[in-house]
Each structure stands twice: as structure tokens, then as C-alpha cells.
Amino acid sequence: MRSLDECKAEIFRRVEDRKKERRKKRSRMLMVSISLAICFTVFLVMFFMDIMPDRKDKNKNHENRVCSYTTVKIEHKNGVGSDMQRITDTADIDKIFSAISSIYVNVKEEAATPTKSDFLSPDSVDTPAGIIEFTGFIITFCEDDKTEVAFTLEGDILCRVNDNFKVKIDDSQLTMLKNMLGI
Amino acid sequence: MDNCAIYYRRFLDGDECAFDDLMKELFQSLVFFVNGYVHNVHIAEDIAMDAFSDLIINKKRYNFKVTLKTYLFMIGKSRALDYIKRGKIIDFVDLSEAQNMKDDEEKLIETVLADERKIRVNDAMKKLPEDMRAAVHLVFFEEMTYEEAAKVMKKNRKQIDNLLFRAKKELRVILGGDGGLL
Structure with a gap:
């Protein structure tokens, strides 16, 4: 039989061993749970997060946006050269588009009684010389799939390039448009 | 305490x-x-x-x-x-x-077991069934109360009482003339 001191030493040795074993078990459990959490997160990211934001974006585009354009290119031609700036913020694009659209809508409503000053004939500007000597801004709305709608702003004349529809805009509309375009 | x-x-x-x-x-x-x-x-x-x-x-x-x-x-x-x-x-x-x-x-x-009397009882106890031996051990040698012995043996107080009663009876037979030790 062992003496009490020997037994005591043995007891404390066992205690240390069991504590070590416990610590090992705990860290093993921790590692397993961390790796499980990581796997679960990766799974979520791969199978759900990829799909969900797309849906949300699509919904946003359809529900909240005025137009589907993603970029507005503003080219300033001053006769000598040109400089270009871009707007990519969708909220700003929406504002610009709705401002320009409202100008055209108002003009259409007044089209029943057009005045010479507001509703210009296409032939008045669209001459070869006019294109060459054009000084003003070309505002181009671009979509992801490269669909473009372009307008020109020369003085107070706004022109939709597609159908050469020209509109004379008043000072307040011009100021507002220039502010929006940052020109 | x-x-x-x-x-x-x-x-x-x-x-x-x-x-x-x-x-x-x-x-x-x-x-x-x-x-x-x-x-x-x-x-x-x-x-x-x-x-x-x-x-x-x-x-x-x-x-x-x-x-x-x-x-x-x-x-x-x-x-x-x-x-x-x-x-x-x-x-x-x-x-x-x-x-x-x-x-x-x-x-x-x-x-x-410091004294002779306990040693002789312990020898006699070897012939008892396990439960009885444990009950006698806890109550007579370890001086536990019946409740404490019941807790250790996972039995109730009455069961300990019965076990001790029967153990004493058998020990008296085993010890014969020394039955008075109990």
C-alpha cells in the first residue's frame, strides 16, 4: 500500500491529467463548432446570398426606378475640343431623365397650339454646317446592354437625337438641368 | 458543517x-x-x-x-x-x-479498525451478503446515521433499518458466544 503522501501526489497528478483532457476536449469542441459555423456560412453564401441580392436588385429596378439607364455621359463640345463626364448614380440618373422627360411631355401637351419659339422645326438646326459647328452638351443615357438615348443641349435648345425633336427650354428649366448635370 | x-x-x-x-x-x-x-x-x-x-x-x-x-x-x-x-x-x-x-x-x-472487537466483527461480516455488510460497515464502523448510510447505498431509511436488523441477527449466529460484541 502507498503512503498518504504518495496517494496525494498521485491524486494531484490525476487531477492535472484530467484537466488537460478537459481542455483538449473543449478546444476540440470549439474547433468543430467554428468549422461547422464557417461551413454553414459558406453554404448560405453560395446557395442563397448569390440569388437573393439579384432578385432584390431586379425588384428595385422594376419597382423604384424611373428608367433603366445606368450611366449618363455628358460630353461638352466647345468647337475646339471636347471633355467628357459620367454620372453613374442611379438616383441622379433618374432625376435627370425625369426632368428631360417632363420637358418633352409638356411640349407634347402644348403641341396642339405650338408656338414658333418653343417648338422648333427639325430642319432649322440639322444642317451639315450645324453638326460641324456644334458647341454645347451631348447628353447620352446608356443601359448595360448598350442601348442609348442621346440629347443635345445647345444654348437653350434641347434636342432628342433619335427623332431630332427640338425643344426650346426656359431659363428655370435650363438652370435646373445644368445643376443636375453638374455643368 | x-x-x-x-x-x-x-x-x-x-x-x-x-x-x-x-x-x-x-x-x-x-x-x-x-x-x-x-x-x-x-x-x-x-x-x-x-x-x-x-x-x-x-x-x-x-x-x-x-x-x-x-x-x-x-x-x-x-x-x-x-x-x-x-x-x-x-x-x-x-x-x-x-x-x-x-x-x-x-x-x-x-x-x-483500531480495536480488537471491530476486527472480529469485520471477520464475521465477510460471511454476510454485500448489502448487509455495507450497511453494517457504514453504521457501525464509519458511525454514519441511518439517513447517511441510506444515501450512500441509495436505499431508504427503512431498508437500512431492516438490513441492519437482519445483519445483527446473522452476526450473532456467526459470532456465537461473542455475539455480545454487537
Whole structure:
């Protein structure tokens, strides 16, 4: 039989061993749970997060946006050269588009009684010389799939390039448009 | 609070010497009690050490509602039964080792049971069934109350009472003329 001191030493040795074993078990459990959490997160990211934001974006585009354009290119031609700036913020694009659209809508409503000053004939500007000597801004709305709608702003004349529809805009509309375009 | 619980409280408060006092007070009697189940002093010693290490590792498990002796004996008993359950394979022991073990057992009995009367009762107890032996051991040798003995043996007070009654009856027969020792 062992003496009490020997037994005591043995007891404390066992205690240390069991504590070590416990610590090992705990860290093993921790590692397993961390790796499980990581796997679960990766799974979520791969199978759900990829799909969900797309849906949300699509919904946003359809529900909240005025137009589907993603970029507005503003080219300033001053006769000598040109400089270009871009707007990519969708909220700003929406504002610009709705401002320009409202100008055209108002003009259409007044089209029943057009005045010479507001509703210009296409032939008045669209001459070869006019294109060459054009000084003003070309505002181009671009979509992801490269669909473009372009307008020109020369003085107070706004022109939709597609159908050469020209509109004379008043000072307040011009100021507002220039502010929006940052020109 | 019993003495042992006070030692244990002191040990929990950081007094290492209190553990020595605790060991002096309880270790040998726990080994002796467990030996009654496993019939091998070395294994009984091993189990008792395990019970003590349990006491150190799981510091919050003992709630001071029962005496520490009762708590330790409960652990000892359950460990001994586990050992018996697991080790039902026949274990061959060397002759010299068996002799050593017998010597150790005698030493243990001399240490725990100081007087002649108890030693003779202990010898007679070997002929009793396990439950009766354990009940007599706890109440007469360890001086536990019936309630404490019942807790260690996982029985109720009445069952302990019955076991002791029958044990006394049988011991009187076994001891014959020495029946008055009880």
C-alpha cells in the first residue's frame, strides 16, 4: 500500500491529467463548432446570398426606378475640343431623365397650339454646317446592354437625337438641368 | 458543517494543508469501504484516489448539504460498482502478489479498525451478503446515521433499518458466544 503522501501526489497528478483532457476536449469542441459555423456560412453564401441580392436588385429596378439607364455621359463640345463626364448614380440618373422627360411631355401637351419659339422645326438646326459647328452638351443615357438615348443641349435648345425633336427650354428649366448635370 | 466539510471549505479557499487533513481523516476508511466491494486493496486505493480527484476537479458539485464523508462514499461506491460491472473478466493474480495484497489488507484493517472487537466483527461480516455488510460497515464502523448510510447505498431509511436488523441477527449466529460484541 502507498503512503498518504504518495496517494496525494498521485491524486494531484490525476487531477492535472484530467484537466488537460478537459481542455483538449473543449478546444476540440470549439474547433468543430467554428468549422461547422464557417461551413454553414459558406453554404448560405453560395446557395442563397448569390440569388437573393439579384432578385432584390431586379425588384428595385422594376419597382423604384424611373428608367433603366445606368450611366449618363455628358460630353461638352466647345468647337475646339471636347471633355467628357459620367454620372453613374442611379438616383441622379433618374432625376435627370425625369426632368428631360417632363420637358418633352409638356411640349407634347402644348403641341396642339405650338408656338414658333418653343417648338422648333427639325430642319432649322440639322444642317451639315450645324453638326460641324456644334458647341454645347451631348447628353447620352446608356443601359448595360448598350442601348442609348442621346440629347443635345445647345444654348437653350434641347434636342432628342433619335427623332431630332427640338425643344426650346426656359431659363428655370435650363438652370435646373445644368445643376443636375453638374455643368 | 462536519469537520471534513470544514477542511474541504478551507481547501477551496486555497489552504493546501487542509487537503492533507482531509486525506488523513477519510482516505483509509474510503479504501476500506471500497475494498468491501472490489476485494482488492490496490484497486480500492485506486478508486479512492479517483474519488478524491473528482472532489478537486468538480469543485462545485459538492453542495455541503450532506456530510463530505457521505458524498465521498457515494462516489466510491458507484465507482466500485462500475469497476465490478466492467471487470467481470477472471483476473489471474500472481501468488506473491496475492500474498502482498493480503498483507496490505491486514495493514489496512489494523489502521482503520483500531480495536480488537471491530476486527472480529469485520471477520464475521465477510460471511454476510454485500448489502448487509455495507450497511453494517457504514453504521457501525464509519458511525454514519441511518439517513447517511441510506444515501450512500441509495436505499431508504427503512431498508437500512431492516438490513441492519437482519445483519445483527446473522452476526450473532456467526459470532456465537461473542455475539455480545454487537
